[in-house]
Each structure stands twice: as C-alpha cells, then as structure tokens.
Amino acid sequence: MPGFELFGDKERAQVNDVLDSGVLMRYGFDGKRQGHWKAKELEQALEKRMQVNHAQLVSSGTAALTVALSVAKVGAGDEVILPTFTFVASFEAVLSVGAIPILVDVDDTLTLDPAAVEKAITEKTKVIMPVHMCGSMADMAPLKALCDKHHLILLEDACQAIGGSYQGKFLGSYGDLGCFSFDYVKTITCGEGGAVITNNETYAMRADHFSDHGHDHIGKDRGAEGHPILGYNYRISELHAAVGLAQISRLDDILAIQKRNYTILKTVLEEIDGLSFRRVPEGGVENYSFLNFYLPSQTLARIAATKLSVTGVDGCFYWFDNNWHYYKKWEHLKDLKSLGPVSDQVKKGLPDYHKTDFSKSDHWVGRNISCLIKLNWSLEEVEERARKMASVIKTIVKDHSVAETKVKG
Structure with a gap:
C-alpha cells in the first residue's frame, strides 16, 4: 500500500482513452464518448471482484459513507455506533446527515469491541459501523448478531481494507452496506474516489439516484431523466474512474506484494520477547497493508516509534498521538x-467526549505501533528494514527491563 506505487502503462492507457473521447463526465454525451464508460466498467469490475450485486462509484470514501447512510435513511437524531480509532471521515459523514456519532472502545483487533457496542445500543441506535482500520476487521459475526437482534444496519467502513475477507466474504460485502476509499494513499487509487457496495437492490437504486442530484438515469443523454428524490453531487469523473479501472486489475498483485513484505517483517519481529501482534478474528484475512504490534507499555511504544523514525525506518505510526485517527485529539468533534x-x-445527543472513559481503547492503541507496508521495497530492503526494527525494539525493551530491575533492587 498504496496503489500509486504500482502505476504505469495500464493507467496511462485508460486515461488516454478518456482524453481521446473528450468526455470527462460519467453520465451523458452518449454518442461523443465512443463507447467509453469507465465508471460503469469499474463498477462492474468491483461487483465481480467483491462478489456483490451492486457497486456505486462516488467522489471519495467520505462521500461513500455519506451516501450509504443516506440511502439507509439514517438522519436527524439517529445514533451510529463507531470506534474510537478511525479516520475523522467516519464521524464527519455521520454528522453530515444529522445523526449522532456514538464512539465506543476498540479491543485487541484495534476495531470495534462487540461487548462495548452492545452496552451502547439504545432505542435511538440505527447503525453499527465497524471500521476495518489498517487492513483488518472486527469480530464481525457478533456485530452482525447484534444487528439482527436489534434490527440495526451493519455498515462496513472498509476504506483501508479492500481485498481483506471474513468468513469467505470480502470486507465491505459482509454487512448491509460497505464503503471503500480510492484516494491517493489507499490500496488501490483513483487519485480521489470511493464506492458503496451492497446486495440490497433498494439501497443500490437510491445510491445511484442520490449521488447525482436525484437523477434516475433513465433515457439517453440525460434529457429524459426524472428526479424521483432529492440528491447531491457525489459523482466521480471518468478520468478518476479510468485510473481506478487500471488499478483494480492490479489488486491481486498488490495484495501479494503486501503479504510477502508483511510476512518477512512479522517473522523477524515475533521473536522479540514482550512484543505481541494485533488479533485477527478467526476466519479473517487481512489485506496486509499494515503490520500492527503491541509493546508492553505506552511509554515503550512512544519511545520505539520515535527511535524507529530517527534510525531511518519511516512509515511506523503511533496513532495514540495522531490527530487524524484517534479520539483524544478530535477537539472539533468534542466541541x-x-x-x-x-x-x-446533535447538541443534546452527543456524549461529552471530554469526560468519557475510553481507557480500554487507550490500553490497546497506546501500546500499538502500526507499520505501513510499501510495495516498492526490494526483498533486500524489506529484510534490512526487519533487522533495523528488531534491533531498535530489542534495545528499548532490554533497557527498560534493566531499568526496572535497578528500581526494584
């Protein structure tokens, strides 16, 4: 990850097709476009790859979440349960439809804790939104059981996890709706873009209409189209879709490279005493875009992240101190x-997140280091990286153990 590291002739050929036709918009201009329908082709490719009945391309992952919530008729005063560890777009989309984001703890999967979700369900809850952060998933079966029991919608934010799977189903296809992001730093990229996938025909029809000003897309050249509902402009362009069409053809290669590099790093690091790895639920397969591991304490994790950076090991994130992905620095939400x-x-329904106890999330995220898996590393570079990481972490853990022994002595 990300897909822009594998970019070349395939992408150029698809984009040139669009430039040659001169039609940059995904709808209309039927005669002029010379049979080029990149957005439609990418939607069909997504449906086939994700094994779902419907895919709707939109302009971003945030747009995908907003459209998904809207087509499920989530709105004013409804509550949407989502994790403390996610990207800000997750709760921004909830707020954009007038609903209330209810944050709950994550567990050792770094995703929604089903027990915390169950405690948070109220008569206003309408959606459970697991976010498959850093390429892996929550315990989806218990979450689905909760949705079935309480008649809730299971909406998967799979923006960081395309290609991963759970119980034989691709992430995004397990719930009622799934969302992907295709921005510049995702596993596959359109530059900017996103998609909603579903097997629900009603949701699919609404997504098709809602994402293009309520147009029903019946007729040629848009002239005869009706407006069965109000909608907004969340369209993707043909240029962006063209890039994505080439990128999705590379997905298997991207996943294979990520798995190879991930496995090399993990094999070396798993020999370190005191280091453990994020739990992947039984039946789950990551997309291997990040390697996530835990150190014995927040202090050691923070020190290790800093030391890794200064020794030239880039791309190792300490999310606990990050203002994009962890609740602690979401002042714009809290206030x-x-x-x-x-x-x-929303004002009345939003919990006071300045006072909410998320110590369980702190326990896991505070000890976690998340390492981006790049595609352009050579085998030698991955092996050298693994050695450097192991050396740094072993030294830190050893020094800490010595210091503790001296204090106790």
Whole structure:
C-alpha cells in the first residue's frame, strides 16, 4: 500500500482513452464518448471482484459513507455506533446527515469491541459501523448478531481494507452496506474516489439516484431523466474512474506484494520477547497493508516509534498521538466546531467526549505501533528494514527491563 506505487502503462492507457473521447463526465454525451464508460466498467469490475450485486462509484470514501447512510435513511437524531480509532471521515459523514456519532472502545483487533457496542445500543441506535482500520476487521459475526437482534444496519467502513475477507466474504460485502476509499494513499487509487457496495437492490437504486442530484438515469443523454428524490453531487469523473479501472486489475498483485513484505517483517519481529501482534478474528484475512504490534507499555511504544523514525525506518505510526485517527485529539468533534449549523438533536445527543472513559481503547492503541507496508521495497530492503526494527525494539525493551530491575533492587 498504496496503489500509486504500482502505476504505469495500464493507467496511462485508460486515461488516454478518456482524453481521446473528450468526455470527462460519467453520465451523458452518449454518442461523443465512443463507447467509453469507465465508471460503469469499474463498477462492474468491483461487483465481480467483491462478489456483490451492486457497486456505486462516488467522489471519495467520505462521500461513500455519506451516501450509504443516506440511502439507509439514517438522519436527524439517529445514533451510529463507531470506534474510537478511525479516520475523522467516519464521524464527519455521520454528522453530515444529522445523526449522532456514538464512539465506543476498540479491543485487541484495534476495531470495534462487540461487548462495548452492545452496552451502547439504545432505542435511538440505527447503525453499527465497524471500521476495518489498517487492513483488518472486527469480530464481525457478533456485530452482525447484534444487528439482527436489534434490527440495526451493519455498515462496513472498509476504506483501508479492500481485498481483506471474513468468513469467505470480502470486507465491505459482509454487512448491509460497505464503503471503500480510492484516494491517493489507499490500496488501490483513483487519485480521489470511493464506492458503496451492497446486495440490497433498494439501497443500490437510491445510491445511484442520490449521488447525482436525484437523477434516475433513465433515457439517453440525460434529457429524459426524472428526479424521483432529492440528491447531491457525489459523482466521480471518468478520468478518476479510468485510473481506478487500471488499478483494480492490479489488486491481486498488490495484495501479494503486501503479504510477502508483511510476512518477512512479522517473522523477524515475533521473536522479540514482550512484543505481541494485533488479533485477527478467526476466519479473517487481512489485506496486509499494515503490520500492527503491541509493546508492553505506552511509554515503550512512544519511545520505539520515535527511535524507529530517527534510525531511518519511516512509515511506523503511533496513532495514540495522531490527530487524524484517534479520539483524544478530535477537539472539533468534542466541541462541535463547525462552520455550518449543528442541530439541537446533535447538541443534546452527543456524549461529552471530554469526560468519557475510553481507557480500554487507550490500553490497546497506546501500546500499538502500526507499520505501513510499501510495495516498492526490494526483498533486500524489506529484510534490512526487519533487522533495523528488531534491533531498535530489542534495545528499548532490554533497557527498560534493566531499568526496572535497578528500581526494584
């Protein structure tokens, strides 16, 4: 990860097709486009690859989440349960439809803790939104059971996990709706883009309409189209879709490279005493875009992340101190800082996240280091990286053990 590291003739050929036709918009201009329908082709490729009945391309992963919530008729005052560890887009999409983001703890999967989810369900809950962070999934079977029991919607934010699977189903296809991001640093990229996938025909029809100003797309050249519903502009362009069409043809190669590099790093690191790895639920297969491991304490994890960086091992993230992905620095959510109006329902319904106890999340995220798996490493570079990482971490853990022994002595 990310897909832009594997970029070349396939992408150029697809983009040149669009430039040659002169039609950059995904709808209309039927005669002029010379049979080129890149967005439609990419939707069909996604349906085939993800083994679902419907895929709707949109302009971003955030747009995908917003569209998915909207087609499920999630709105004013509804509660959406999501994890403390995610990207800000997850709760931004919830707020954008007037709903209330209810954050709950993550567990050793670094994703939604089913027990915490169950405790958070109220009469206002409408959606459970697991976020498959860093390429791996939550315990999806218990979450689905909760949705079935309480008649809730299971919406998968799979923006970081395309290609992973759970119980034989691709991530994004297990729930009622699944969302992907194809921005510049995702596993496959359109530059900017996203998609909603589903097997629900009603949701699919609504997504098709809602993402293009409510157009029903019946008729030629848009002239005869009706407007069965209100909608907004979440369209992807043909240029972006063309890049994605080439990229999805590379997905198996990308996943294979990620798995090779991931496995080399993990094999070396698993020999370190005191280091453990993120739990992947039984029946789950990561997309291997990140290697996540735990150190014995927050202090050691923070020191290790800093030391890895200064010794030239880039791409190792300490999310606990990150303002994009962890609740601790989401002041704009906690204080509802917005340029637009915030409804009274959201103001009244949003928990006071300055005071909420997320110590269980802190326990896991605070000890975690997350290492990006790149595609352009040579075999020698991966092996050297593994040696450097092991050396740094072993030294830190050893020094800490010596210091503790001296204090106790």
